[in-house]
Amino acid sequence: MPTYDVAIVGGGYSGLAVAHFARKRGLSAVVLEKEERPGGKVQTVREAGNVVELGPLGWLDKEPAVTEMAADLGLVPVPAAPAEKVRYLLRRGRITALPSGPGSFLTTPFLTVGGKLRVMAEPFIKAKRDGGDESARSFARRRLGQQMADAFFEPFVSGIYAGDPGRLSAPGAFPLLAGWERDSGSLVRGAVKYMRAKAKRRKAGEPVGTGSLCSFAGGLAALAEAGTQALGDDCRLGVAPDRARKDGDCWVLERGGQEVARARQLVMACPAPATAGILRAEAPDLVDAAEGIRGDPLCVVAATFRREQIRERVDDGFGFLAARSEGFRPLGVQFAHAIFPGQTAAGLAQIRVLIGGSFDAQAHALDDAGLYQACFGPLEGLLGITGEPLQTWTRRVMGGVPQYEMGHLVRVARIEASAARLGGLHFAGDSFSGVGVVKAFARAKEVALAL
Ligand SMILES: Cc1cc2nc3c(=O)[nH]c(=O)nc-3n(C[C@H](O)[C@H](O)[C@H](O)COP(=O)(O)OP(=O)(O)OC[C@H]3O[C@@H](n4cnc5c(N)ncnc54)[C@H](O)[C@@H]3O)c2cc1C
Structure with missing residues (x-):
């Protein structure tokens, strides 16, 4: 059995992207995927002239790693139609347009005058900078007022996490927003600073993306299929290791006591509960933390x-x-x-x-x-x-979207500390450092560069 530079457990977008960027650096990589189909949460059905997405619908073009891997594999992103930008919310049983700018915010029926004034007062609300955790609900109500939090923020949380804002961690699940408050003192000032920095990067010719929702001809599975094809025999479908152990400087992956792969470095790109099961014997100190990240x-x-x-x-x-x-x-x-x-x-x-x-x-x-x-x-x-x-x-x-509940950042830090102790162990995948396609790719590239 060959010794690879890196073995990756999980053939969702994260695992396939780690393999792609590792191979781009000249490393040998093998992906082990439990199912007979690559892509994980991404699943596209093509039937009777329809492309039907049964997982994510698209990805936001703001992370160059997705476009980079797609281009390497000969795929061109297909941007969504302009209609995508028009979003609605249900209000008193009617489908009602969301405000799309400051003008429509002033006239939106979703908030009373008091609710709107409270949102406008956001830059003057004292920032919380104690570094402690806080629920997403409490964060939104504190910064934006209860009306805005309940009418807009909570449905937005449902749209991303299908989760309970009272249990999700604001710094864990919404690090960008929490960072704006921490670093700039308010969401408004943080957003302005963020947009200015982005404009500067764009002017300097850096790839910052168009911000459009994108897919591929043939749907999102096209990228997983192309990634799998490029890996050839090094993408092993229907293989689910149940244990990882260290053997000298190498990581050995086993199934039922039989070795299925061996590599100098190991990337766990499967959901956190599966990660806990596979590392239970070798890294018992991370098991509780990993089992706490579920959907x-x-x-x-x-x-x-x-x-x-x-x-x-x-x-x-x-x-x-x-x-x-x-x-x-x-x-x-x-x-x-x-x-x-x-x-x-x-x-x-x-x-x-x-x-x-x-x-x-x-x-x-x-x-x-x-x-x-x-x-x-x-x-x-x-x-x-x-x-x-x-x-x-x-x-x-069945695993839904992993919930970054209160304490998430502490859980991830504990998992990372355990990995650092063992050496050659890395974590990608949406259980740990970001839900969504673009975050999966950003993390995957980061991990591949750190190998
Ligand atoms: C219904 C739904 C809609 C979504 N919509 C969007 C959207 O529109 N836009 C967006 O950006 N994001 C969306 N997301 C989130 C996005 O799909 C994920 O964050 C992203 O696909 C995560 O990819 P991943 O590779 O990290 O994880 P996964 O796709 O979960 O991949 C993990 C892989 O590990 C495998 N595995 C598990 N155990 C083992 C084992 N023992 N051995 C080997 N392999 C194993 C699994 O089979 C799986 O293939 C949605 C998610 C869902 C569920």
């Missing part, structure tokens, strides 16, 4: 309809989120045909609904018909949908 099941239900089956306009926006107070069970609704028009067959609408997460962790237990009803039942009246869908797709992502 609740999240489900995606997508359906296509003929356009004339839908009464309301669904072409000029991304879709909508809902505050929990609306009593609307799904977490969010996306008009996939309007976002990436090339991914839906002509004359059809493709609607994607997310359901589950921390507040509805049992939704996954519904059968497919029950999930469809829970997602699309409430849309029948809202969007005026008549008749049956042409096709439906359902996926249950």
Whole structure:
């Protein structure tokens, strides 16, 4: 069995990106992926002229590592249609446009005059700089006031984490926002500074991205498939190591006591609970911390309809989120045909609904018909949908989105300290240092450069 420079456990976007950037540096790399399919949370189905995303829908072009790997593999990002920028929220049972700038903020019906004044007072609110942890809910209410926090921030948290803002850690889950307060004293001043710095980098010719939501022709799985193909036999699908142990200067990965790979360095790019299981014997001190980073099941239900089956306009926006107070069970609704028009067959609408997460962790237990009803039942009246869908797709992502709950940064520091003690051990993947495609890539490149 060859000794690789690096073995990577997990063939989601993170693991494949670590392998890509490591090989670009001239290192030999092997990826071990439990499933028979690469991509992890990314899963694209191509059927009857439709590209249906059953995991993430797209990535924001603000992290050059995604574009770099795509370009290396001959893929060109496809930006979303302008409709993507138009976002909606449910308000008193009606789909209502979100403010898109200072003018529409002043007239938005979501906040009272008092609520708007409170948001405008944000730069004058004393900054919390004690370095302690705080829940995302408390952070948002303290900085922006309760109305803004409940009406906008909480649905935004649902959209990213499908989580409970009362349990998520503000510095863990929203490090950029927490950093703005810590370093600039306010979110407004932090945002202005951030945008100025970005403009300066752009002027200097640095790749800062367009900020657009992007996908690829053939959907997000195209990048995972190209990455897997480039790895050839060094991407081993259907292989799930259950133990990692050190043997001299090498890491040995085993399954049922049999060696499956050997390498000088090891990158764990699988979810934190799986990482805990694999490292239990060699690094018992990280197990508790890694087991504390979990997610609740999240489900995606997508359906296509003929356009004339839908009464309301669904072409000029991304879709909508809902505050929990609306009593609307799904977490969010996306008009996939309007976002990436090339991914839906002509004359059809493709609607994607997310359901589950921390507040509805049992939704996954519904059968497919029950999930469809829970997602699309409430849309029948809202969007005026008549008749049956042409096709439906359902996926249950059992680990959902990892929740960076209070204490997350301490957990990660404990895991990193344990890794430093053992040597040659690294962590990528969205359990540890950022949820979402762009953060997965940024971290993967960072890890590959540190190998
Ligand atoms: C429904 C949903 C919608 C989302 N929407 C968006 C979006 O629109 N935009 C966005 O940016 N992000 C979105 N995200 C988040 C984004 O998908 C993830 O943050 C990102 O894909 C994480 O990639 P990863 O490689 O770190 O983890 P994963 O994709 O989870 O990959 C981990 C891999 O490890 C493998 N594995 C587990 N155990 C073992 C083992 N013992 N041995 C070997 N392999 C193992 C798994 O099979 C998996 O393939 C969404 C997530 C979900 C669930």
